[in-house]
Amino acid sequence: MCRFIETIRIDGGVVRNLAYHERRLNDTRTHFWPESTGLQLTDFLPPIPENGRHRLRIVYGRCGIEEVTCTPYILRPVRSLALISANDIGYTYKSADREALNQLFAQRGSCDDILIVRQRLLTDTSIANIALFDGKRWYTPQHPLLKGTKRAELLDKGILTEKNIRMEDLPSYSTVRLFNAMTDWGELELSVRHLQPIF
Template sequence: MCLFIETIRIDNGKVCNLSYHNRRLNDTRAHFWPESMPLQLSGYVHPIIHEAGIFKARVVYGEKGIEDVGYFPYVVRRVHSLALVQADGIDYTYKSVEREPLNRLFALRGICDDILIVKQGLLTDTSIANIALSDGTHWYTPKHPLLKGTKRAALLEEGILQERELKPEDLPSFSTARLFNAMIDWGELELPVQNIIP
């Protein structure tokens, strides 16, 4: 049975970007199970009112609906360097519980903290996050990521990010890289582009 996940940031009791998670969850269910009824995550994910700090709500779902919701304290894993890893055959279009292909690539990081996956000659994502590159004026994110993240969707709609086809050979044109996802806020995790290692 196919199972998928949404990881949702709860920031001091506030559920973040829920409409984007709702959209992706229902798009995924409509793709795999066209007869499925839309779900509203607001009926399943609840702020942890009595807890301060950042929590991750992990929602597991499938054909029959929501299977499980768990809440976990969250601390950002620091990333100071990325190893470029080639993986032309990888597909992570849908946020699945099955991450073994990503885990195998992550194991190739060598001395780096994480990887930046190159697919068909284009930059995509790290093992856990979307990426954006700055030329000092604008922020660009890969046009063809492995996973269209919910934070990425929000930043594109807000005009903070622009999509662009980015190749490894373009990296010297940029100064700074930012990693972001539903749990890593925009600007919370960045590194110099020179720390992306071929």
């Protein structure tokens, strides 16, 4: 049975980007189950913690919301990325089944995370979208594995520009940023020198 997840940030009692998460959830349900009705996530929110950063995980499927959990969140530092080729991987929808991603992550060696390369194009890390800085603008891969909610927000605000970024383009960039629903823009950043090819 197909199960999908939304991971939502709660910060100081504030639920972040709920509209983006709700849109993706309903788009996913419409794709897999065209007969499904739209859901409003506000109907399923648990008591919201007033202090600190928390991770709200919503699991859903054909019949609707199946599980809601809320746990404290601690940011995992990323200082290096292993470039790993996976030409056939797909993760268009945020599935609860992350086995393919976990298998790639296990190949990271001494690096903190992986950066997946598909058909010579950069995509995502195991848990985050990316953007690269060329000295003037921030570019994000045009075809990521998953179109994240934070990515959608940054595109809507004009902070990011979509672009195909090839392996051989990396010398044109100085910095890579990682971001997702749980991570602020600019919170995780490293030099492109810390990207290590592992093929």
